[in-house]
Amino acid sequence: MSTKTYSYEFKKDIIEAFEKRECTISEFCLQYDITEISLRKWIEKYERYGVESLQRSTTWKPYSKALKEAVVLDYLSGKHSQYEIVEKYEISSRGVLQKWINKYNHHRELKDTSKGRTNSMTSKRNTTWEERIDIALDCLKNGKNYQETATVHQVSYQQVYQWVKKYEDGGEEALKDRRGKKKQEEELTPEEIVSRQMKKLEEENERLRAENLFLKKLEEIERRRK
Known part of the structure; x- marks a missing residue:
């Protein structure tokens, strides 16, 4: 699998082509050599913030400690998926949310994000x-x-x-890490095995939730096209 970066012009053309397509989503993504995840992210940004949101931003978005705690607690309530939380609080990415959740679960303090950091x-x-x-x-x-x-x-x-x-x-x-003297690998403890299995299960559940949310978004677009 090759690494790819996408320009603003390319993403804009993809959105326009998607609205005029006469094929399935999988066929469309295959035709333009993009992933369904990338397509979903671009459509969500376009629908929510307009075409200019497809331009890449390199700035670090500041968040307060209070907001981070509220976001994590809202997610842990079980009422929303990570994708829904990201959209609800306008967080820059799901990776940012996952980092906050991980810190909270490991009893590490959530701090204010410094402004101006890039x-x-x-x-x-x-x-x-x-x-x-x-x-x-x-x-x-x-x-x-x-x-x-x-x-x-x-x-x-x-x-x-x-x-x-x-x-x-x-x-x-x-x-x-293969540097230095090779060490003998220690076997996972029963607790670590369970933790890894639970993590895989959570990732799979998030993937399914994301797919359902994506399909709902596409259905809305389809209805507007008719």
Whole structure:
């Protein structure tokens, strides 16, 4: 799978072509070599904020501590999916929400986001194997938006790019740190196995919720076309 970036003009043309299409969504995405996830994100932005929202923003959007806590508690209530929470509170991405949830669940303080911070300030940092897996999967689920993923996880663009490529080529094992003396791998504890299974189940549920939300959006567009 090759890495791709999409220009503002390309995304605008895709939206116009989608409104005039005479094929299924899968056929449309295959024809233009894009993912359904990317298409859904572009349509949602276009429907909510207009064509100018398809332009890429590199600024770090500030959020208050109070807002972060309210968002996390709303999601944990079980009434909304992550995609619905992101839309409801106008959060920049689902990856940002996931980071807040992870901090809250690990009893780490949610702090105010400093204003004026940009992606260019993000530098390389040391990461664990589990972190690298999570970051690579997050980037793939977000249509390979390397810069956004780097900002959310506070790592460099190059790190994210390399981890995604390694994951695609060799899976989770390829993300292990091979530098220095090779250490014997410890087996997962029963608690870690259950935690990983629960995480996979949650991701699958989110995927299904996202698909249902996407279909509802498309049905609305179809009704407006008639």
